[in-house]
Structure formats: structure tokens, C-alpha cells
Amino acid sequence: QKEVEQNSGPLSVPEGAIASLNCTYSDRGSQSFFWYRQYSGKSPELIMFIYSNGDKEDGRFTAQLNKASQYVSLLIRDSQPSDSATYLCAPRGSQGNLIFGKGTKLSVKP
Amino acid sequence: GAGVSQSPRYKVAKRGQDVALRCDPISGHVSLFWYQQALGQGPEFLTYFQNEAQLDKSGLPSDRFFAERPEGSVSTLKIQRTQQEDSAVYLCASSLDGSRGFLENIQYFGAGTRLSVL
Numbered sequence: 411q412k413e414v415e416q417n418s419g420p421l422s423v424p425e426g427a428i429a430s431l432n433c434t435y436s437d438r439g440s441q442s443f444f445w446y447r448q449y450s451g452k453s454p455e456l457i458m459f460i461y462s463n464g465d466k467e468d469g470r471f472t473a474q475l476n477k478a479s480q481y482v483s484l485l486i487r488d489s490q491p492s493d494s495a496t497y498l499c500a501p502r503g504s505q506g507n508l509i510f511g512k513g514t515k516l517s518v519k520p
Numbered sequence: 521g522a523g524v525s526q527s528p529r530y531k532v533a534k535r536g537q538d539v540a541l542r543c544d545p546i547s548g549h550v551s552l553f554w555y556q557q558a559l560g561q562g563p564e565f566l567t568y569f570q571n572e573a574q575l576d577k578s579g580l581p582s583d584r585f586f587a588e589r590p591e592g593s594v595s596t597l598k599i600q601r602t603q604q605e606d607s608a609v610y611l612c613a614s615s616l617d618g619s620r621g622f623l624e625n626i627q628y629f630g631a632g633t634r635l636s637v638l
Contacts, residue, residue, distance in 0.1 A: 507579075
């Protein structure tokens with residue numbers, strides 16, 4: 411059973427702080443990893459993807475990947491109340507499907 | 521916009537009824553995926569199409585679930601004899617080509633169909 415583990419939260423951070431979201435996965439064959447944001451009642455929207463070990467930065471977002479440790483993280487700098495949502499970690503499976511964790515609920519307090 | 525379109529947005533069914541959920545992917549997208557998302561959970565994979573070929577249906581929970589994509593474009597997910605445990609949001613996603621490189625793998629999701637079985 412391929413598994414993706416995320417802390418369900420809620421993770422509460424003050425506005426302007428750094429939010430750190432973590433994810434571990436069991437399938438060593440996964441080569442690419444996706445972070446989706448999902449607002450309540452809405453569909454997932456892609457935030458970032460990463461496939462090489464190390465860091466990848468895009469604006470206020472940084473994704474980090476360590477394949478040896480089977481660990482992926484997402485950092486959100488200068489967190490805004492509009493970042494309040496559930497963040498879903500999703501490694502890509504061998505058939506191309508995404509394997510989602512349960513998500514971490516982030517709350518950014520003004 | 522030319523995003524993934526799903527219909528209906530909401531469906532209420534009586535237990536035992538059959539339902540059909542429709543997905544219209546982004547034009548030109550070869551790969552199409554169906555996911556089921558229960559309340560408070562992440563989406564779970566149901567099935568995957570590459571053009572009209574159903575390459576993986578390992579996530580379909582029972583033989584009451586059936587999906588098709590006869591012309592390689594629009595897809596329909598059919599649930600026969602619905603049960604209360606089928607109540608969930610059904611998400612459809614498409615990508616340029618799930619068999620190729622990383623950029624072509626990016627999946628774009630529709631708004632989903634919320635199914636409630638009474």
C-alpha cells in the first residue's frame with residue numbers, strides 16, 4: 411500500500427510568518443512530487459511541483475525534496491490570511507496517478 | 521476559460537439509484553483521471569485513461585463503478601445501485617500526457633461533482 415503522510419493540523423501561524431508543511435511518502439519509485447492547495451469546498455489547484463533533490467523556489471513558496479529520506483516539504487514565506495487552506499502533498503505513482511495525503515490545514519491569523 | 525468541466529456540480533440520489541457523472545477535459549489533453557474525495561480526506565485515485573484506453577482501474581471500489589471515454593475526450597463515471605458510502609466529491613483531472621515528462625504530467629482539476637446518497 412503506497413502511503414503519503416501529512417500532519418493534518420490545523421497549523422496556525424501569524425500573518426507574515428513562515429509556514430512549514432511536511433510530507434513523507436512510502437513509494438521509493440516516485441519521481442515527481444506535487445503540492446496542491448485546496449480551499450474549503452473547492453477543487454485542488456497546483457502550487458508547485460519538484461522532481462530533483464534540493465530546493466525549488468517560486469515567489470513566496472519553496473518546495474524541498476529529499477528522496478533518500480522520502481521527504482517533501484513546502485515553505486510559505488510571509489504567510490497571508492489568503493493562504494489559509496488545506497495543502498495536499500501528492501507524489502506521482504507509476505501509472506501517472508497522484509497519491510494524495512490527507513492534507514494539512516493551514517490557518518494564517520491576521 | 522478552457523479548464524476541466526464537470527457536470528452536474530451537485531447530485532442527490534436515493535440509495536439504489538444509478539448516477540452518471542460527466543467530465544470534459546482541457547482540449548488536447550490526452551490523459552484523464554478520476555478521483556474520489558471523502559469529507560476531510562485527500563482525493564483517492566479511481567481510474568486513468570490515456571486517450572480512449574482505460575489503462576488503470578485499480579482504484580474503483582467495486583464493480584458498481586464503471587468509467588468510459590469512448591472517443592478519447594469526454595469521460596463518464598457511472599455508479600450503479602448507489603450506496604450511502606458512495607457519498608463524496610468526485611474529481612476529474614486531465615494532463616497533456618501522463619506517459620511523458622514532468623511538465624506533461626501536471627494534472628488540472630475540475631470543480632468536482634458532489635454526490636449525496638440518501
